[in-house]
Amino acid sequence: MFQSEALTEIIDTLSKNKLRTALTGFAVAWGIFIFVVLLGMGNGVENAMEEGFGKDAQNKISVSGGTTSEEYKGLQKGRPIHIYNEDAEILEEYFDEVTGYASTYWFGTKTANYKDKNGSYQTNGIGADGLEMENLNLLQGRFINGLDILHNRKVVLLGKTPYEELFDKDEDIEGKYLKIDGSSFLIVGVIEYNNPWENGRLLVPISTAQNIYNSGSDRIHNISLIVDADLSASKKLENKIRGFFGRKYDFRKDDKRALGVQNNIEEYGRAKGVIIAIKLFVMIIGILTLISGITGISNIMLISVKERTKEIGIRKALGARPNSIIKQVIFESVLITSLAGYIGLVLGAVLVEGINYLTKGGDSSAFLNPTVDIKTAIIATVVLIVAGALAGWLPARKAAKIKPIEALRYE
Amino acid sequence: MIKLHNIHKSYHVGKESLHVLKGIDLHIKEGELVSIMGSSGSGKSTLLNLVGLLDNYDEGTYHLDGNLMKNLTENQAAYYRNRFLGFVFQSFNLISFKNAQENVALPLYYQGVKREERNAIALEYLDKVGLKPWAEHMPNELSGGQKQRVAIARALASKPKLILADEPTGALDTTTSYEVMELLKEIHHEGMTVVIVTHEHDIAEMTQKVIHLTDGIIEKITEH
Ligand SMILES: Nc1ncnc2c1ncn2[C@@H]1O[C@H](COP(=O)(O)OP(=O)(O)OP(=O)(O)O)[C@@H](O)[C@H]1O
Ligand SMILES: [Mg+2]
Numbered sequence: 001m002f003q004s005e006a007l008t009e010i011i012d013t014l015s016k017n018k019l020r021t022a023l024t025g026f027a028v029a030w031g032i033f034i035f036v037v038l039l040g041m042g043n044g045v046e047n048a049m050e051e052g053f054g055k056d057a058q059n060k061i062s063v064s065g066g067t068t069s070e071e072y073k074g075l076q077k078g079r080p081i082h083i084y085n086e087d088a089e090i091l092e093e094y095f096d097e098v099t100g101y102a103s104t105y106w107f108g109t110k111t112a113n114y115k116d117k118n119g120s121y122q123t124n125g126i127g128a129d130g131l132e133m134e135n136l137n138l139l140q141g142r143f144i145n146g147l148d149i150l151h152n153r154k155v156v157l158l159g160k161t162p163y164e165e166l167f168d169k170d171e172d173i174e175g176k177y178l179k180i181d182g183s184s185f186l187i188v189g190v191i192e193y194n195n196p197w198e199n200g201r202l203l204v205p206i207s208t209a210q211n212i213y214n215s216g217s218d219r220i221h222n223i224s225l226i227v228d229a230d231l232s233a234s235k236k237l238e239n240k241i242r243g244f245f246g247r248k249y250d251f252r253k254d255d256k257r258a259l260g261v262q263n264n265i266e267e268y269g270r271a272k273g274v275i276i277a278i279k280l281f282v283m284i285i286g287i288l289t290l291i292s293g294i295t296g297i298s299n300i301m302l303i304s305v306k307e308r309t310k311e312i313g314i315r316k317a318l319g320a321r322p323n324s325i326i327k328q329v330i331f332e333s334v335l336i337t338s339l340a341g342y343i344g345l346v347l348g349a350v351l352v353e354g355i356n357y358l359t360k361g362g363d364s365s366a367f368l369n370p371t372v373d374i375k376t377a378i379i380a381t382v383v384l385i386v387a388g389a390l391a392g393w394l395p396a397r398k399a400a401k402i403k404p405i406e407a408l409r410y411e
Numbered sequence: 412m413i414k415l416h417n418i419h420k421s422y423h424v425g426k427e428s429l430h431v432l433k434g435i436d437l438h439i440k441e442g443e444l445v446s447i448m449g450s451s452g453s454g455k456s457t458l459l460n461l462v463g464l465l466d467n468y469d470e471g472t473y474h475l476d477g478n479l480m481k482n483l484t485e486n487q488a489a490y491y492r493n494r495f496l497g498f499v500f501q502s503f504n505l506i507s508f509k510n511a512q513e514n515v516a517l518p519l520y521y522q523g524v525k526r527e528e529r530n531a532i533a534l535e536y537l538d539k540v541g542l543k544p545w546a547e548h549m550p551n552e553l554s555g556g557q558k559q560r561v562a563i564a565r566a567l568a569s570k571p572k573l574i575l576a577d578e579p580t581g582a583l584d585t586t587t588s589y590e591v592m593e594l595l596k597e598i599h600h601e602g603m604t605v606v607i608v609t610h611e612h613d614i615a616e617m618t619q620k621v622i623h624l625t626d627g628i629i630e631k632i633t634e635h
Binding site: 013016313314321404 | 485506
């Protein structure tokens with residue numbers, strides 16, 4: 001029969017049985033609401049984790065000196081292990097997996113002043129390729145380069161915070177000098193880190209810093225290695241690095257406290273696992289909620305079919321074919337499910353977007369952009385229609401099997 | 412129009428079997444106005460229901476307008492109910508959430524008639540039963556007599572060959588009953604075959620032929 005005729009007949013029936021329609025709809029709307037909110041939250045957690053790692057390069061292994069916790073070859077425990085400029089160079093040459101490095105020396109907090117303004121900032125000596133390695137955003141000027149380091153140039157790269165505190169808004173740093181502990185450094189650029197708390201830094205060439213503050217020693221605090229390796233290769237590399245430093249500075253390779261090694265590849269992998277687990281969990285809960293929603297519709301549809309036994313009997317007596325009854329019940333189910341589900345979808349999206357709006361700007365680390373993406377919406381829509389058809393199937397079959405005479409007798 | 416030969420029908424409730432129709436032979440010709448009389452439990456409704464294809468029979472043959480009604484599929488039964496038969500029930504059986512006009516239009520929906528056309532036809536038949544001004548009223552806003560007239564309009568709207576009425580006046584007072592009977596007689600005068608089940612003598616008196624049913628068999632047929 002004509003589809004639109006069938007549709008008007010169904011809409012007619014539904015709109016004249018408002019309470020039943022509303023009750024059925026509510027079950028579905030609720031199911032989809034929960035489904036969407038959970039999926040949105042899952043996305044939020046994932047985004048937050050991704051973002052947390054995005055702030056720090058994911059293919060990075062950083063190495064820093066520590067303190068021995070075991071005796072070794074007659075040497076006392078509690079001995080500090082220092083690392084030096086050359087170590088970074090050796091690591092890059094020695095291990096194929098290492099494709100680049102950056103070394104840092106932390107000089108602690110220094111007083112900086114520009115004109116009449118001043119402030120105290122963490123000051124780091126930094127290797128040339130270190131800046132490209134991290135996810136930095138250059139706001140003005142340039143990075144510190146190899147020549148700066150080679151010639152011990154007195155140049156400084158400002159973090160966003162000192163720039164904002166010492167300079168006027170949008171002031172050009174070109175050719176301007178910053179005094180750090182009384183000596184003048186040419187400002188070459190302004191950078192923004194992705195981690196807001198890192199923005200309060202001043203960066204100077206590592207050689208310059210070592211000359212001025214460390215009386216020529218080439219000691220460094222930290223080496224960041226850019227590594228081209230998968231999880232297991234990175235773990236092996238980590239082990240080899242420990243071995244290398246252990247031989248060089250006389251400590252046991254397994255003495256974890258002698259050398260600090262942070263393997264971002266491994267941590268990222270672990271976090272990824274957690275994300276997958278969370279997503280899976282959310283999916284399962286979402287699906288269970290949906291299933292209970294479907295069972296809900298199915299049950300209500302069954303009751304409604306039973307309640308309408310007489311109506312169905314009358315329709316059959318007037319010449320309704322079993323197919324048209326099946327079609328009617330399934331269409332009803334799909335229609336209620338789709339409409340109510342859509343309402344649930346929209347409400348869920350509104351809630352998720354609301355949370356997104358509220359958590360935006362804050363440093364909330366648990367959620368970031370908990371969005372309902374188009375994929376989720378499409379999945380939910382398909383799930384809705386299938387769910388509606390599924391939920392309607394059993395009641396429809398039951399309705400079609402009703403014998404008109406029994407239906408008419410039914411009170 | 413209706414030809415029944417040696418029709419048997421039993422109901423099975425649990426292990427027990429109740430033999431209700433015990434060999435019915437009956438011939439109702441086109442254009443006849445017939446009533447079926449009998450005491451309660453004699454099998455009147457059972458007979459009418461199987462003539463109306465609402466139920467099936469166990470044994471015998473039933474021809475409707477020359478077609479053998481046996482082992483019909485649900486779809487075939489639906490077709491005959493829709494095109495050949497119009498029902499009027501004691502309890503009206505209007506769909507409560509549809510107004511008078513929509514109720515009358517429903518069989519036309521199952522014939523595939525478009526909405527506008529079937530609404531127009533429905534209104535025409537409501538007019539015929541004198542209820543045009545009530546077209547928009549819901550069944551619960553109508554009196555018993557009015558409901559039954561809507562039901563008659565609904566039975567007529569699909570232009571059936573046969574009207575089957577099971578105690579159409581059973582729920583009505585005498586005056587209203589007579590009005591409904593007048594309507595059925597008028598329909599009959601226009602050429603329709605009408606079968607009425609009743610246990611009221613005065614109602615049966617108004618038909619041309621009375622079939623007396625006793626305990627599942629036709630005892631006698633009287634003609635007026
Ligand atoms: N679905 C059924 N299952 C079992 N028994 C039934 C069923 N329908 C009718 N009967 C029995 O069959 C017999 C005939 O019933 P039927 O309804 O045909 O009687 P009737 O002549 O219409 O009576 P009434 O005047 O009371 O309406 C009765 O004894 C009734 O109890
Ligand atoms: Mg009866």
